[in-house]
Amino acid sequence: MRATAAGAAGEEQSMRAFEVSGGPGAPVVPVERPVPVPAAGQLLVRVKAAALNARDRLIVSGTYSAPVPPGRVPVSDGAGVVAAVGDGVSRFRAGDRVMSSFHPDWLYGPFPGWGELYGVQRDGWLTEYIAVDEQSVVGVPDHLSYEEAATLPCAALTAWSAVSGIGPGDTLLVQGSGGVSVFALQFARLAGARVLATTSSAEKAERLKALGASDVVDYARTPEWGARVRALAGGRGVDLVVEIGGAGTIAQSVDALADGGRISLVGNLASGGGMDLTRFFRRGAALRTVVVGSRSDFERMNRVIGQHRLRPVIDRVFPFAAAPEAFSYFERAAGLGKVVIGL
Ligand SMILES: NC(=O)c1ccc[n+]([C@@H]2O[C@H](COP(=O)([O-])OP(=O)(O)OC[C@H]3O[C@@H](n4cnc5c(N)ncnc54)[C@H](OP(=O)(O)O)[C@@H]3O)[C@@H](O)[C@H]2O)c1
Structure with a gap:
């Protein structure tokens, strides 16, 4: 890691991320990007783990059902710790453990349409830091590690x-x-x-x-x-x-x-x-x-996971630098359980 959320004023702060390559060879390529600054109502999350789903395979291979712009950061599912908060944030504070919600804008009620999704219209969670609306994340059940939590937003x-x-x-x-x-x-x-x-x-x-x-x-x-x-x-x-x-x-x-x-x-x-x-x-x-679910559905599911101390089945955890290998491994569908990338 080359940055902290609270670096000295004026200091260039950069972080590592992966972008879809959009070409032959590796499905994702490493890049350096500036650490985002949380706007009002946003959290800056230090991502600790991201998990792969079938849709991520389609996104990085250019076969997803919606266009993915070049340079997009893929992966919808991630978990991390709140590193900093923007003005007016009230749901979370620094140090809280959070996970992405698959539909960042579907909070409750009937399906409102697909809206903007991570890895497609918005940059996703295959990055060291992400700035997200505080409404678009949920707390991690206490008994779960970051790697386990990262498997929940889409598949679970x-x-x-x-x-x-x-x-x-x-x-x-x-x-x-x-x-x-x-x-x-x-x-x-x-x-x-x-x-x-x-x-x-x-x-x-x-x-x-x-x-x-x-x-x-x-x-x-x-x-x-x-x-x-x-x-x-x-x-x-x-x-x-x-x-x-x-x-x-x-x-x-x-x-x-x-x-x-x-x-x-x-x-x-x-x-x-x-x-x-x-x-x-x-x-x-x-x-x-089935269209995944709303944030409210996610919170209800997490209460049940917490009550029963249910543990997600993880196949393999790859280090962040090995994200391209994680995609190749996932493509082969050799194992049983979720493929996770730890940060
Ligand atoms: N609608 C939604 O809200 C939603 C949300 C998430 C995912 N999805 C979709 O659901 C599907 C599964 O997603 P996933 O993330 O669980 O995928 P995944 O982890 O990549 O699942 C791969 C597994 O699917 C099984 N499979 C492949 N072809 C099969 C067949 N003909 N019959 C039975 N099993 C078969 C294989 O199991 P074995 O190795 O045991 O044979 C393979 O290991 C994908 O199409 C994905 O796009 C939809």
């Missing part, structure tokens, strides 16, 4: 929203062992539901069982896994599917679903032809799109 809150309404006696299916799916498994088990999972790896199947999945189906070896899941769910099918494959998996999800069941549409990771609507109607199924 998405999973929390996707499994809402699930309880004892319900059966749920999570697809694969990515960030959202593992949190969905954890939250559903906490709620007393039975969880089935799919994965493409025998080793990950064992890990998913250790985390509480009752049964795991290999979707690579069993392309018609919907019928298998339905059979494992007592022949009745599952009450909820957390759909991360999208167009490539949703037809199988409908096969796995109980009559009157629900699909929480989270992602579109698997390419494919979509689904036959007749089968969907016959199932009497409901489809609901």
Whole structure:
């Protein structure tokens, strides 16, 4: 680190950050930038950890659904300590531990539209310091490290929203062992539901069982896994599917679903032809799109995480200077759990 928030007046203060490269080679490139100065109502956060999500992969590879300007700092999810506060700040003070909120401007109530997002319209958290509106961050649950906290803003809150309404006696299916799916498994088990999972790896199947999945189906070896899941769910099918494959998996999800069941549409990771609507109607199924969640949803989830001392599953923590390697590792999807960059 080459700067403190309260350096001598006039002293040039710089910090390290990574920007999307926008070209071939490394997905992100290191840069030096001035340490931002918090405006009125803003906090200056010394970032301690950032965590990667599928969207960050798309952003740095130039395949995200919205244009990303050259030189953008990527990554939506981060945690750190408040280093300084601007005028009029009342929610936090220096020394408080905070995390980013995925939708910085969605505080509560119904989804207001996508708005401005980190890594797209705003610089993100792959930086030593960030100045953010005090309304756009939340406190870190006491039992969590910065690395653990950094995994929550996108993946955990998405999973929390996707499994809402699930309880004892319900059966749920999570697809694969990515960030959202593992949190969905954890939250559903906490709620007393039975969880089935799919994965493409025998080793990950064992890990998913250790985390509480009752049964795991290999979707690579069993392309018609919907019928298998339905059979494992007592022949009745599952009450909820957390759909991360999208167009490539949703037809199988409908096969796995109980009559009157629900699909929480989270992602579109698997390419494919979509689904036959007749089968969907016959199932009497409901489809609901998940859009991460509001700050108020995030705070409620964090209270539950605190009460149950739930610990996020971390695969690997890379040092800040190795951020390009962290992206490459994440791209290979070799591990199970979140890929984190520590600062
Ligand atoms: N709507 C929202 O609010 C929201 C929020 C967050 C994420 N998302 C989306 O949700 C998806 C998951 O995000 P993530 O961050 O959890 O991703 P991730 O951590 O990168 O997940 C990767 C894992 O997905 C699994 N996978 C890939 N193709 C699959 C398939 N055909 N069937 C089953 N599993 C498959 C693989 O599991 P195995 O290795 O076990 O096979 C892989 O390891 C992405 O599309 C992302 O854009 C949406």
